[in-house]
Amino acid sequence: MSLAKKALEQGKGILRLAPTWVPRSFCVPGRRIKLHPDDYYVLGGQRGGIDERWLASTTPAQNGPLTGKNEGLSPVVFNEGGKEEQFLLKDAIDELKGEVIGDRLWDEHKSWPMYSKFFDNMGPLPHHIHHNDEHAAKIGQKGKPEAYYFPPQLNNHGGDFPYTFFGIAPGTTKEQIRECLVNFTKGDNKLTTYSQAFKLEPGTGWDVPPGMLHAPGSMCTYEPQKASDVFAMYQSLVNEAIIPEELLWNGTPKDRIGDYDQLMEVIDWDLNVNPNILETRFMLPKPVKPLKVMEAEGYIENWICYRSAAFSAKELTVLPGQTVLIKDSACYGMIVMQGRGKFGVWDIETPALIRYGQLTNDEFFVSEKAAAEGVRISNPSKTDPIVILKHFGPENPDLIL
Numbered sequence: 001m002s003l004a005k006k007a008l009e010q011g012k013g014i015l016r017l018a019p020t021w022v023p024r025s026f027c028v029p030g031r032r033i034k035l036h037p038d039d040y041y042v043l044g045g046q047r048g049g050i051d052e053r054w055l056a057s058t059t060p061a062q063n064g065p066l067t068g069k070n071e072g073l074s075p076v077v078f079n080e081g082g083k084e085e086q087f088l089l090k091d092a093i094d095e096l097k098g099e100v101i102g103d104r105l106w107d108e109h110k111s112w113p114m115y116s117k118f119f120d121n122m123g124p125l126p127h128h129i130h131h132n133d134e135h136a137a138k139i140g141q142k143g144k145p146e147a148y149y150f151p152p153q154l155n156n157h158g159g160d161f162p163y164t165f166f167g168i169a170p171g172t173t174k175e176q177i178r179e180c181l182v183n184f185t186k187g188d189n190k191l192t193t194y195s196q197a198f199k200l201e202p203g204t205g206w207d208v209p210p211g212m213l214h215a216p217g218s219m220c221t222y223e224p225q226k227a228s229d230v231f232a233m234y235q236s237l238v239n240e241a242i243i244p245e246e247l248l249w250n251g252t253p254k255d256r257i258g259d260y261d262q263l264m265e266v267i268d269w270d271l272n273v274n275p276n277i278l279e280t281r282f283m284l285p286k287p288v289k290p291l292k293v294m295e296a297e298g299y300i301e302n303w304i305c306y307r308s309a310a311f312s313a314k315e316l317t318v319l320p321g322q323t324v325l326i327k328d329s330a331c332y333g334m335i336v337m338q339g340r341g342k343f344g345v346w347d348i349e350t351p352a353l354i355r356y357g358q359l360t361n362d363e364f365f366v367s368e369k370a371a372a373e374g375v376r377i378s379n380p381s382k383t384d385p386i387v388i389l390k391h392f393g394p395e396n397p398d399l400i401l
Contacts, residue, residue, distance in 0.1 A: 004096055007078040007092070008367065010078070012370060013366065014364050015100075015364060015367075016077045016346060017074045017075065017076060017333070017365055018074070018075040019360055020053060020073065021050045021356060022054055022063070022071060023047040023051070023052075025046070025048035026243065027048060027051045027121045027125070029051040030051065030218060030220055031122075032120050032155065032156070033053050033154065033220065034351055034352065034354050035050060035355075035356065039355060039356040042356045052118060052119045053117060054072050054074065054115060054116075055074070055115060055118070055333055056115055056116060056332075057115035057116075058112045058227065059073070059115050060073055060229075070088065073089070074088070074365075075087065075088060075089070076088070076089050077359060090111075093106075093111065099367065099369070100367050101367070101368060101393065102330065102331055102368030104395075105331070105394070108394075113310070114224060114225060114311040114392075114394070115224075115391075116311075116313070116333060117223050118223070119216070119221050119223055120154070121159065121218055122160055123159065123160045123218050123238070124161040126215060126235035126236075127213055128215070128232060128233045129211065129231065129232055129266055130144035130208070130210045130211075130212075130230060131143055131231075131232070131251050131266055132210040132211050132268070135265070135266050136230045136251070138253045139252070141229075143228065145207075145226050147205060147206065147207050147223065147224050147308060147313070148205050148216070149205035149221070149224075149313065150200055150201065150202045150203065150220070151203075151220070153387065154337075155202045159217070159219060163197040164197060164200055164206065164215060164216050165195040165196065166213075166281060167196065167214070167272040168272040168273050170274075170275045174269065177191070177194060177264070178261075178264055180193075180234070181248070181260050182260055184245060187237060188236060188237040189235065189236040191213075191236075197215075202219070204285075205282075205304055205305055206282055206283060207283060207307035208281070209308070210268070211266065211267060211271055212272055213234060213267065213272055215235060224305050224311045224313045232248060232251045232263070233250065234263070283304065285302035285315065286306065286401060288301045298318065299319060299322065299377075300317040301314055301315070301326070302315050303399065303401065309394060309395055312392045312396045313390060314390045315389055316389075317387050318341070318385060319385055320382055320384060321379060321382055322378075323376065325376050325377075326374060326375050327373070327375075328371040328390075328398060329368075329396070329398045330371060330396050330397060331365070331366055331392075333363070333365050333366075334366060334391070335363050336350050336361075336387070336388050337388065337389055339384045339386035339387060341381070342377065344366075344370065344375050346361065348362065349361050
């Protein structure tokens with residue numbers, strides 16, 4: 001029997017995952033993702049600080065020529081007879097297919113088509129864009145919708161600039177944006193002149209479709225997204241840091257590098273100049289069932305990312321002293337944000353501090369069969385809730401709002 005099969009059986013359909021840390025050379029870590037203070041630059045100055053933890057990822061990080069082997073890919077942890085082994089979640093899904101992610105997802109995608117992450121930057125990110133499927137296909141990638149949720153547990157401070165720019169201010173012309181792109185190498189290309197920022201609030205979120213310009217703020221962010229790492233930076237100066245011109249053309253087919261019309265084509269203009277961005281892209285949590293019904297059963301569960309067909313996410317709170325059986329129609333990755341207890345056959349706990357390379361009991365992947373049968377979660381604490389974030393793939397059958 002293969003390791004993947006053994007691990008799935010041992011976990012009764014739930015796989016334990018190891019933390020997956022990813023550095024970004026152009027970012028300063030916000031130091032809120034529980035990594036030990038000595039380890040944020042453990043990969044060396046050239047790689048930059050670790051400001052991301054990838055969750056349930058079968059997507060390799062696109063991090064330039066210095067990218068480490070398997071960077072961005074989540075390992076499964078298997079322990080048998082005191083001997084510990086690790087293998088990639090991607091390999092387990094490739095081998096076991098629908099046994100892990102369900103036949104619906106496997107038959108359509110032949111892969112786990114999303115992942116989530118924490119990104120944790122002290123300052124804002126540059127204005128950038130993610131390509132849609134059509135444009136991403138030109139460089140052999142998939143398009144990338146994404147969404148944000150700001151977990152209260154990871155936002156004891158908002159960083160230097162807890163505001164995110166979304167879209168293009170109504171009344172802006174295409175010529176004005178094109179001129180910003182042409183001026184990319186001249187210092188500040190002043191792209192934010194033509195955008196609008198929204199204050200970020202813990203416990204809320206935003207939906208970011210492909211083709212939408214956005215400059216994420218400095219709040220620590222939980223970010224479900226399609227399984228892709230395609231992007232292009234359209235802003236040349238952020239927080240007094242110069243963005244390399246090569247990132248402007250990241251995602252551009254080689255035969256169109258230098259063609260500013262190609263960069264303009266990637267922008268979904270109507271989406272960006274929509275005057276109702278707050279109404280159409282902002283997300284407040286939405287209870288999955290009436291609140292009183294859930295509380296009587298010992299838990300509270302909210303949809304936190306629900307505007308995209310490519311993925312969805314929930315926040316589950318198990319109240320102190322309660323044991324609950326939670327059923328879902330689809331497989332999911334999960335991360336424990338608060339508390340400790342039992343999750344199926346597994347002990348779960350939230351670490352306060354994690355060394356680079358250290359294993360934890362806070363991240364798991366739940367197969368479709370285990371999700372449908374229901375996961376029994378016990379919270380032994382008299383005072384502290386268990387809080388779990390759950391990230392699902394496309395077209396979640398339970399997502400009916």
